[in-house]
Amino acid sequence: MNVLSIQSHVAYGHVGNASAVFPMQRLGVEVWAVHTVQFSNHTGYGAWRGRVFDGPAIEELVEGIAERGVLATCDGVLSGYMGSADIGTAILRAVARVREANPAALYCCDPVIGDIGRGVFVRPGIPEFMRDHAVPAADIITPNQFELDYLSGIETRTLADAKAAVAAVQASGPQVVLVTSLHTEETPDDSIDMLAGANGQFWRLRTPRLSLDVNGAGDATAALFLVHYARSRSAGEALGAAAASIYGLLRRTAEAGAREILTVAAQEEFVAPSRTFPVEAV
Numbered sequence: 614m615n616v617l618s619i620q621s622h623v624a625y626g627h628v629g630n631a632s633a634v635f636p637m638q639r640l641g642v643e644v645w646a647v648h649t650v651q652f653s654n655h656t657g658y659g660a661w662r663g664r665v666f667d668g669p670a671i672e673e674l675v676e677g678i679a680e681r682g683v684l685a686t687c688d689g690v691l692s693g694y695m696g697s698a699d700i701g702t703a704i705l706r707a708v709a710r711v712r713e714a715n716p717a718a719l720y721c722c723d724p725v726i727g728d729i730g731r732g733v734f735v736r737p738g739i740p741e742f743m744r745d746h747a748v749p750a751a752d753i754i755t756p757n758q759f760e761l762d763y764l765s766g767i768e769t770r771t772l773a774d775a776k777a778a779v780a781a782v783q784a785s786g787p788q789v790v791l792v793t794s795l796h797t798e799e800t801p802d803d804s805i806d807m808l809a810g811a812n813g814q815f816w817r818l819r820t821p822r823l824s825l826d827v828n829g830a831g832d833a834t835a836a837l838f839l840v841h842y843a844r845s846r847s848a849g850e851a852l853g854a855a856a857a858s859i860y861g862l863l864r865r866t867a868e869a870g871a872r873e874i875l876t877v878a879a880q881e882e883f884v885a886p887s888r889t890f891p892v893e894a895v
């Protein structure tokens with residue numbers, strides 16, 4: 614399996630491609646990593662150095678890959694944080710080129726917009742770009758609850774609200790939706806839910822809430838979910854596999870008290886998670 618992953622990159626630590634690429638490789642996937650930014654470290658530190666690339670820089674690399682004659686062997690495209698709408702447009706052009714070469718290729722868009730508590734943390738214009746262009750073009754999206762609310766225009770308080778919001782977003786294009794970090798009125802305070810929806814069916818998975826504050830977990834989650842969905846074509850199965858790996862990774866990170874997720878030290882969790890959780894049809 615070959616995945617074109619177009620995301621931010623950091624030299625130190627693990628967010629964006631620096632969080633997503635290795636778990637996919639550990640699962641046996643060839644990853645074609647295109648970086649939208651190259652920063653020293655993630656922006657959660659408050660200070661960083663490095664450069665933001667632009668649309669033409671992304672298109673140039675995709676052109677070079679196309680010149681190798683390999684686009685037809687690309688099974689999926691993964692995108693995450695978009696620095697500008699210009700980069701977003703380049704990503705959607707890459708998706709169109711891959712689909713032209715391989716109509717079966719899946720586009721998984723992590724619609725990074727913001728988070729509960731932090732609000733919108735992307736540049737002006739990006740939320741609208743995600744909602745009006747990127748999400749409708751995707752086969753799979755992996756919003757957190759804040760992003761689900763924005764994309765659907767529904768303020769989700771209950772599981773029924775979340776299901777309605779997923780259905781509303783599915784009507785705009787993506788058939789498979791994974792909601793991360795979901796907390797509804799039904800969710801116990803010491804727990805965290807994920808909700809997957811596909812073909813009119815919904816599955817919920819609940820894990821303990823760990824005491825940690827890290828970045829990059831969503832990027833790894835989208836990557837793992839794409840790979841497991843591409844292989845199984847079951848959103849429920851992909852939910853169970855991705856959630857178990859992420860939980861194992863974060864549990865190890867919390868135990869170590871680390872500021873960065875333990876992508877390398879906890880790599881066994883990507884292939885053989887130490888704990889699995891029931892996937893409940895809801």
Ligand SMILES: Nc1ncnc2c1ncn2[C@@H]1O[C@H](COP(=O)(O)OP(=O)(O)O)[C@@H](O)[C@H]1O
Nearest residue numbers: 757793794805807821822823825830831834859
């Ligand atoms: N404190 C936590 N405890 C347990 N799991 C967590 C915690 N934070 C994140 N996760 C797991 O990581 C997944 C993705 O993280 P999330 O914070 O939703 O990503 P994003 O960075 O995109 O908002 C969540 O769905 C959840 O399974």
Ligand SMILES: Cc1ncc(COP(=O)(O)O)c(C=O)c1O
Nearest residue numbers: 621628655656657828829830831
């Ligand atoms: C450059 C960059 N990309 C991606 C992310 C994604 O982090 P998170 O998964 O916490 O949203 C961050 C967060 O700080 C970042 O700085």
Ligand SMILES: [Mg+2]
Nearest residue numbers: 725757831832
């Ligand atoms: Mg995210």
